[in-house]
Amino acid sequence: MKRILASLAAVVVLTAFLSGCVQKEPAGENIVFTGVIEQINDSSILVSTTDDVSFDKASVSYADNMEGLDFNLIIGQMVKLTILPQIAESYPVQVKAVKIELVSEPALSDPEHPNFTASFFRADSYSNNSQEYIMANAENADKLIISSARHLPVFLIDDAAALNDFISAGSEHYQFDVEYGEDGSFADAVKKYDDSFFAENRLLIVYVQEPSGSIRHEIKDVAINDGTLMVTVGRKVPEVGTDDMADWFIVLEFSKVATAKCTGWDAVAE
8 A cells, every 4th residue: 555655645745746837835925026028928927027026027828717908018118916815826926816907018119310401492282183093092091090290291202213103193193393482393393303412312202281272391200110200390480471282392302321221200299
């Protein structure tokens, strides 16, 4: 009988050893700690701990009774986790969360500020479908419908053929060949951008519609953050102005090297 009991005990120990994961006895109370999200999986997250706990990393799965999240999980967030007392001893330890709360969002990296040259051209609309044309072709069309900021449509031009297509199609809606003031027409001004220019440079064209032709613009900032180049356009609004609508096309020149990592293009009015 003793031999049978000893054999059973050996089997239990061997099974626990082969599983590679021994459960700590429940402490009776849930454990609370903070951590930074390093990885997000379908049913778990990997966090590195920032509190003085007995482990430095944890694979956190979701308990059946976990409270619903009121935020989206993002790598780099600091979160406060309430977990069940059972901790599976592996590396990283495996735990189950009953509550995850947001402490802080990921820190943003310092933005880059590429050099640029800007030119401003007025070219008013004469088509009833001009806004549809803008919405259909803007790089940032998804940000133009509903937003807390006033996003401005932008158009990325990487070669002379694309510029010619933009002028040709846009001329059906805007007076690209009409001269306003001393700057000449928009169509004439952009003829200087040829294949030689586009070999090392690109254009970003920002469209602005104003309720008065007296309003002017300036570029307040250009920054690249997390792969998106953002242009901030300042508006110079006089105390007294005309009541005519005005459409403006702001042409910004950038080096392709300086903007090589950009995957998004956007603009906002300040």
